[in-house]
Amino acid sequence: MNDNELKLTGNAVVENVKGNTMIPFRVVGESLGFVVAWEQKTGTVTIQKDSTVIKLVVNQKNATVNGSKVALNIAPILRTDTVIVPLRFVSEQMGLTVSWDNVKKVVYLITPDSNAGNSGNAGTGAGNGGTTVPGSGSGDNDSSVGLVNGLSFSDNRLLIATSGLVKASSFKMTGPDRVVIDLTNAKFSDQFSGSSPLDSNYNGSINVSGYPDVSKVRYSLYNDNPSTVRVVIDLNYAKNYKLTNENGMYIIDLNTSDSGTPSTPVGGGGKKIVVIDAGHGDQDPGASGVSGKKEKAFNLAVALKVGALLKNDPNIDVVLTRSDDTFLELSERVKIANDLKADVFISIHANSAGSSVATGSETYYQRDASKALANVMHKYLVQATGLKDRGVRYGNFHVIRETKMPAVLLEVGYLSNKNDEAALFSESFQQRVAKGIVSGIKEYLGVK
Numbered sequence: 001m002n003d004n005e006l007k008l009t010g011n012a013v014v015e016n017v018k019g020n021t022m023i024p025f026r027v028v029g030e031s032l033g034f035v036v037a038w039e040q041k042t043g044t045v046t047i048q049k050d051s052t053v054i055k056l057v058v059n060q061k062n063a064t065v066n067g068s069k070v071a072l073n074i075a076p077i078l079r080t081d082t083v084i085v086p087l088r089f090v091s092e093q094m095g096l097t098v099s100w101d102n103v104k105k106v107v108y109l110i111t112p113d114s115n116a117g118n119s120g121n122a123g124t125g126a127g128n129g130g131t132t133v134p135g136s137g138s139g140d141n142d143s144s145v146g147l148v149n150g151l152s153f154s155d156n157r158l159l160i161a162t163s164g165l166v167k168a169s170s171f172k173m174t175g176p177d178r179v180v181i182d183l184t185n186a187k188f189s190d191q192f193s194g195s196s197p198l199d200s201n202y203n204g205s206i207n208v209s210g211y212p213d214v215s216k217v218r219y220s221l222y223n224d225n226p227s228t229v230r231v232v233i234d235l236n237y238a239k240n241y242k243l244t245n246e247n248g249m250y251i252i253d254l255n256t257s258d259s260g261t262p263s264t265p266v267g268g269g270g271k272k273i274v275v276i277d278a279g280h281g282d283q284d285p286g287a288s289g290v291s292g293k294k295e296k297a298f299n300l301a302v303a304l305k306v307g308a309l310l311k312n313d314p315n316i317d318v319v320l321t322r323s324d325d326t327f328l329e330l331s332e333r334v335k336i337a338n339d340l341k342a343d344v345f346i347s348i349h350a351n352s353a354g355s356s357v358a359t360g361s362e363t364y365y366q367r368d369a370s371k372a373l374a375n376v377m378h379k380y381l382v383q384a385t386g387l388k389d390r391g392v393r394y395g396n397f398h399v400i401r402e403t404k405m406p407a408v409l410l411e412v413g414y415l416s417n418k419n420d421e422a423a424l425f426s427e428s429f430q431q432r433v434a435k436g437i438v439s440g441i442k443e444y445l446g447v448k
């Protein structure tokens with residue numbers, strides 16, 4: 001931590017469980033300086049720092065942070081004489097930066113008030129698994145080579161998140177039709193391999209559904225000297241496009257007219273930029289409802305409806321962090337919004353509780369600059385759902401903490417409540433919520 005090695009006491013050891021770095025919960029208190037408590041009867045570990053309180057329960061993949069449900073990649077595990085908890089989750093919720101050196105098998109922790117540096121790549125995730133590309137990620141000392149951190153396809157646009165001195169060029173090919181993007185002076189980061197598949201030859205792909213222009217997006221480490229990442233958009237027919245660079249976020253926009261005139265860049269013409277984030281996705285289902293329905297499906301359904309409504313407004317440019325059942329790291333969602341210099345960021349979720357009685361809608365903010373947005377969004381959210389008003393609350397969630405624009409996280413209703421769950425998966429309810437979210441965004445932005 002802060003470039004100082006932590007010594008574990010007694011028989012405490014660090015474990016790697018299914019690609020997740022786990023530590024005994026007492027080490028959290030002894031080495032990281034948090035207040036910890038163990039309630040044996042309920043199997044609950046409570047961890048506190050300042051105003052942030054985390055509760056984790058043995059064998060449960062949902063934790064609570066300041067009373068709000070948050071999904072875990074892995075549940076706490078009861079060993080013979082202790083409970084081990086996921087280091088990455090606990091540290092990030094407490095505001096620490098976490099990085100992972102997959103070569104040395106070392107986790108680096110940096111506190112917010114520290115100027116310490118390390119050879120890791122901030123935000124790549126401790127023990128997150130995945131393929132490590134030679135010479136890339138946290139073990140790499142060659143800062144002259146840039147990194148490709150993630151891919152996302154939504155709104156008929158491919159977004160490529162990069163950092164460092166990456167240069168992009170593009171061209172079209174036929175037989176079959178495709179768009180090729182070459183990212184020179186670039187390689188895949190550990191962050192990329194943690195969220196997108198890479199085989200042993202550093203090739204991968206994402207299937208695209210719901211867009212008639214595109215069948216698939218492929219990517220590979222195309223060349224070693226100079227280091228080049230190639231991304232290919234497989235088209236169903238010939239299509240024009242425009243490539244733009246928004247502070248390291250390369251956008252390949254297929255929304256062009258039949259005449260071949262390229263569209264304006266995101267936010268062009270003075271449009272307000274709105275980023276809509278459907279929480280969870282793919283292997284991260286989020287909370288489960290009383291009937292087994294998955295939170296990720298609800299989040300996406302509402303996000304798509306919000307996106308469709310906002311596309312009709314000539315004064316707004318909307319970007320979805322995901323438009324299908326794919327997985328993005330929290331840091332990737334943040335980077336999309338920050339690189340686009342979005343005006344607002346809205347993350348859509350459904351809640352869960354240990355009791356089936358809990359019901360209602362909540363809106364979370366983390367920074368004072370987001371309070372006004374939270375108040376406006378919550379007003380329309382409660383009107384749309386008709387559920388109990390659980391208020392506007394502070395929440396230390398990564399996506400609303402690390403974004404630079406006003407950002408809120410909406411907990412629309414409780415999947416653990418049978419009445420809430422039935423409403424959440426009603427088409428008419430989802431449409432009302434989507435309209436409410438759009439009304440809140442427009443009022444806040446002053447768009448008529």
